[in-house]
Amino acid sequence: MTASEPESGRGRPRLGVFKLASCDGCQLTLLDCEDELLALAGAVEIVHFPEVSSRLAAEGPFDLVLLEGSVSTEEQRELVHAVRARTPRLVAIGACATAGGIQALRNFADHEEYVRAVYARPEYVSTLAAATPASEHVRVDFELRGCPIDRGQLLELLVATLLGRKPQVPDESVCMECKRRGQVCVMVARGEPCLGPVTHAGCGAICPAYARGCYGCFGPKESPNPSALSARLSRDGASDDEIARRFRVFTGWAGPFREESLRRGR
Amino acid sequence: MAEVFLPREALGELLGALRASGRAVIGPTVRDGAVVYDEVESPRDLPVGWGDEQAPGRYRLRRRGDERAFGYAVGPHSWKRFLFPAREALWRSESADGGVPRIEAASPDASPRAFLGVRACEIAAMDVQDRVFLGGRADPRYATRRAAALVVAVQCTEAGDLCFCASTGTGPRVEGGADLVLTEADDGFLVDARTDAGRAVLGALPVVPAGPERVAAAEAGVRACAAGMGRSMDVRGLPGLLFGNLDHPRWEAVAERCLSCGACTSVCPTCFCSTTETSSTVDGARHEVLRVWDSCFGSEHAQIHGADFRPTIGLRYRQWLTHKLGSWTAQFGVSGCVGCGRCVAWCPAEIDLTEEVAALREGADPPAPVPAAAPPPPAPGGDPLLPHPARVTARRVETPDVVTLTLDAGDLGDVLPGQFLMLGLPGIGEAPISVSGGGGGVVEHTIRDVGAVTRALCALSPGDHLxxxxxxxxAWPLEALRGRPVLAVAGGIGLAPLRGAIRAMLAAPADFPDVRVFYGARTPGDRLFLDELDAWTGRPGATVAVTVDHAPPGWDGHVGVVTRLLRGGAIPAGAAALVCGPETMMRYAVEALRAGGVPEEDIFVSMERNMRCAAGLCGRCQYAHWLVSRDGAVFPFARLREVFGRDGF
Known part of the structure; x- marks a missing residue:
């Protein structure tokens, strides 16, 4: 099968895992693929994965790179360009790499003020003013959303890459998953604020399964309409400030959520 | 049979009798703040004493203050969940080394079930889905589960806040479609057994004669319910109204409010759109294909390679409503709306379909002509979703990105020019590919490499299986065109679906004395079937004109779009035309043909939409009043006149 032939022309496809500003939770999802881990390790050659092995080969080349984390420092900005040059297929994984992550909350504020408020010795901290997703710096071939990413979606990405098919990662709403599971809508039946109608599927509607509203950690779905959701939340009694905060969590820097939160709040 | 009375205390015996008949009882139960459907074992599981308040985007349970077990209006679940599950395995495959992949149908759960508490609107919804899943190419999975379900209906004597079944003519009285019909009173249930299965259950129950008063009271309850509906909808002439008002300003207004989340289609008891999902083992040896609920509000619903027919929320909402209340009738013979109000209650954006319809009637333009209501056309049996292995016997490279595969047709039967097959590779996916030739036990497909599936298909070699x-x-309507001049107008890969028709006509010069082929390709290097084009040119009664969009030095043929070939005397009197190519090319070709005097009834076009199941079961190939894979792909243009080239279809 041509599509699975490694671009580097050597045996199994060569996999690299890199991280920028992040908590490591997304890359650890790879280790979480317990039942499939051995088969995966046989199907790909893990060339660079610092969480797993001290045998590192950051220079590659790679056939596939999973990139976690947001670009938060100058070194990371250089790294993302360097990694891009070492692989034909760059996949950003997780809310940080695809939307900037929780650390992108500083983008809405004065980051120097934050640094002074948080760190005893701010002069040791060297950071960019904004934490941004990989796609703001380089071409990204595919994005896996979520905080953290979903194990099943990661496996699908890897298997699809090996087989040469399009990864089946629907860009529909969380509502679709919630309804397929037969769950009762927490917003309609309990008045619970929920970002499900504007949020990208992939988690399996896990929060509504525990009677909580979705907080949007997979970021905006395709063609979202956040202002229509704001209107609903507002009719249910939420203030503009509350609405802005709701959109501004793990994926608050993602375009449609960012714009809506800025429309509603500071 | 005379109706009888079951005292409230004996409700448990009804559940017991249903279970004793070997059936799992699925009925209403309270969970997470709503009445949902799940397995119930005793009356304790039922929503005894619970009612509800509903408004657009709002649902709350309330205590009724009595002991009614069925005193609620429909909640978020419908029986669709049990007859057409949200996720279901269709088939599994295992690759044998270098051999034929073993493909096995997944067997549906056929265990007998009793549906308890089915409302009249829900029986109507089952009838709607019966037409979808059993009316044309039948889905054996749905058929199995439907046959294994006993329906215990409960007539409504109180209308819900969002109910409008009286408007849609689908309730609240239960007319048919039930084995047992209950009508609840304070002290028990009036019971009417309508089938042998229902009578067998009733025979085990401690019923007493009902008496005329109870019967009259039940009748009065149903009448009062009909009179007290929380919503109403004027359904008169809706298909024509909707299709006559595709540019009504209300569509834009509702698009501002719609979240395109798909909640409405998911809770709708008749919506049937699905997609497929493949799960594969890491080694790529085993695959399982599942059918999964989909929605016309999703991005992929109307996408094909190189085109997205409904990119905006407004077009998606319009598609949903015009299908549900309009084109459904031409496709399945009934409206897709049964007046249950679920889409209103469970819309997070609080959109009320009855309000939208009323608003669309305001300042409406005159209705458009619409096709007559028609049930699905009869179709061959067998499982239309299960692939069969076929072997590649030859491969020919046509151009740098186009390959013709010859397949051993096996037991496919007759494959006519204009028809298509779903070609697939386990683990990669399927694509609809028109036949480009064949006969004598083989079938040919000419495939352009445009995506993962077609790339893998193009890479197959003789001896490989798919x-x-x-x-x-x-099919192209060749029989009907005998004796007439026929123009075959092709653009790009569109020559492939026409090739079989051209060959058939050229092989019968007595029937087709004047065949004219007009073919446009991007460049000379993209021309398909070069040898054959030359051979056709030499045939008596045949002409072939080729043009290219971009010509390199040395090309001395036509340059420009294919419609330029149709000018000045190219179109003989009495001609009919077969047209296949990109939609824009077909639009201009139809214009040129009309200008040249060819009536729209005699222009045939081959349409392409997202054909996922190809059997009319998945709803993905919606094209206004038609399902392209069922009613097309070859259509007389006259049928498409109203919508061809319009945004959103």
Whole structure:
């Protein structure tokens, strides 16, 4: 099968895992693929994965790179360009790499003020003013959303890459998953604020399964309409400030959520 | 049979009798703040004493203050969940080394079930889905589960806040479709057994004669319910109204409010759109294909390679409503709305379909002509979703990105020019590919490499196996065109679906004395079937004109779009035309043909939409009043006149 032939022309496809500003939770999802881990390790050659092995080969080349984390420092900005040059297929994984992550909350504020408020010795901290997703710096071939990413979606990405098919990662709403599971809508039946109608599927509607509203950690779905959701939340009694905060969590820097939160709040 | 009375205390015996008949009882139960459907074992599981308040985007349970077990209006679940599950395995495959992939249908759960508490609107919804899943190419999975379900209906004597079944003519009285019909009173249930299965259950129950008063009271309750509906909808002439008002300003207004989340289609008891999902083992040896609920509000619903027919929320909402209340009738013979109000209650954006319809009637333009209501056309049996292995016997490279595969047709039967097959590779996916020739036990497909599936198909070699389904769709109407001049107008890969028709006509010069081929390609290097084009040119009664969009030095043929070939005397009197190519090319070709005097009834076009199941079961190939894979892909243009080239279809 041509599509699975490694671009580097050597045996199994060569996999690299890199991280920028992040908590490591997304890359650890790879280790979480317990039942499939051995088969995966046989199907790909893990060339660079610092969480797993001290045998590192950051220079590659790679056939596939999973990139976690947001670009938060100058070194990371250089790294993302360097990694891009070492692989034909760059996949950003997780809310940080695809939307900037929780650390992108500083983008809405004065980051120097934050640094002074948080760190005893701010002069040791060297950071960019904004934490941004990989796609703001380089071409990204595919994005896996979520905080953290979903194990099943990661496996699908890897298997699809090996087989040469399009990864089946629907860009529909969380509502679709919630309804397929037969769950009762927490917003309609309990008045619970929920970002499900504007949020990208992939988690399996896990929060509504525990009677909580979705907080949007997979970021905006395709063609979202956040202002229509704001209107609903507002009719249910939420203030503009509350609405802005709701959109501004793990994926608050993602375009449609960012714009809506800025429309509603500071 | 005379109706009888079951005292409230004996409700448990009804559940017991249903279970004793070997059936799992699925009924209403309270969970997470709503009445949902799940397995129930005793009356304790039922929503005894619970009612509800509903408004657009709002649902709350309330205590009724009595002991009614069925005193609620419908909640978020419908029986669709049990007859057409949200996720279901269709088939599994295992690759044998270098051999034929083993493909096995997944067997549906056929265990007998009793549905308890089915409302009249829900029986109507089952009838709607019966037409979808059993009316044309039948889905054996749905058929199995439907046959294994006993329906215990409960007539409504109180209308819900969002109910409008009286408007849609689908309730609240239970007319048919039930084995047992209950009508609840304070002290028990009036019971009417309508089938042998229902009578067998009733025989085990401690019922007493009902008496005329109870019967009259039940009748009065149903009448009062009909009179007290929380909503109403004027359904008169809706298909024509909707299709006559595709540019009504209300569509834009509702698009501002719609979240395109798909909640409405998911809770709708008749919506049937699905997609497929493949799960594969890491080694790529085993695959399982599942059918999964989909929605016309999703991005992929109307996408094909290189085109997205409904990119905006406004177009998606319009598609949903015009299908549900309009084109459904031409496709399945009934409206897709049964007046249950679920889409209103469970819309997070609080959109009320009855309000939208009323608003669309305001300042409406005159209705558009619409096709007559028609049930699905009869279709061959067998499992239309299960691929069969086929072997590649020859491969020919046509151009740098186009390959013709010859397949051993096996037991496909007759495959006519214009029809298509679903070609697939386990683990990669399927694509609809028109036949480009064949006969004598083989079938040919000419495939352009445009995506993952077609790339993998193009890479197959003689001896390789693939999965095929079909043939599907309509054929070029050659029989009807005998004796007339026929123009075959092709653009790009569109020559492939026409090749079989051209060959057939050229092989019968007595029937087709004047065949004219007009073919446009991007460049000379993209021309397909070069040898054959030359051979056709030499045939008596045949002409071939080729043009290219971009010509390199040395090309001395026509340059420009294919419609330029149709000018000045190219179109003989009495001609008919077969047209296949990109939609823009077909639009201009139809214009040129009309200008040249060819009536729209005699222009045939081959349409392409997202054909996922190809059997009319998945709803993905919606094209206004038609399902392209069932009613097309070859259509007389006259049928499409109203919508061809319009945004959103």
């Amino acid at each position: 999965g095929v389904r079909g043939p599907f769709g309509t």
